[in-house]
Amino acid sequence: MTDYAQYAATQHPAVAPDxxxxxxxxxxQAADLRLWLRMLSCCTLIENEVRSRLRTEFSTTLPRFxxxxxxxHAPKGLKMSELSRLMMVTNGNITGITDQLxxxxxxxxxxxxxxxxxxxxxxxxxxKRYHRRMQRAHETWIETLLGGLAPTSRNTLFDLLGDLKQSTYARLPAV
Structure with a gap:
């Protein structure tokens, strides 16, 4: 059984290792669709784990983090509209999160x-103090989750995803 299969079986019983x-x-399906599904599943696995750990260890949510x-990155502060644009969510979402914080x-x-x-x-x-603690933990979680990749594989994946990002931007309709 692979490391992933062992992990999936113990942490996520709904994922059958075989x-x-x-x-x-x-x-x-087309190769592009399969690739999209693979990237989406990887992002979802990592995001769900980060959400869970933020909730468990810091009693907070990913949007608050x-x-x-x-x-x-903006010690003088940001306007709500700037936060909305940077986080790619509505002003209403930003207002609600800001009110809680x-x-x-x-x-x-x-x-x-x-x-x-x-x-x-x-x-x-x-x-600032609270975020620094969360940031250190977050960095450790990501290192742990991605730590199963060999450094050469990680670097190759990083470069390939950079190529994909540039290629995708080039194909987006002009706004």
């Missing part, structure tokens, strides 16, 4: 001197 995954079973991560004392709203109608959101000192 049954091929969806993208392997999709032999009648993501919003705080965006704010670490503010209630917990992790972010604060400040008036924007350049636009009195807007507020800037930034991490509080408590939010």
């Amino acid at each position: 049954v091929p995954d969806l993208e392997t079973r999709a032999t009648g 993501d919003l705080m991560s965006q704010l670490t 503010e209630k917990d004392g992790l972010v604060e709203r400040m008036k924007d001197d350049s636009d009195r109608r807007s507020s800037l959101i930034r991490l509080t000192p408590k939010g």
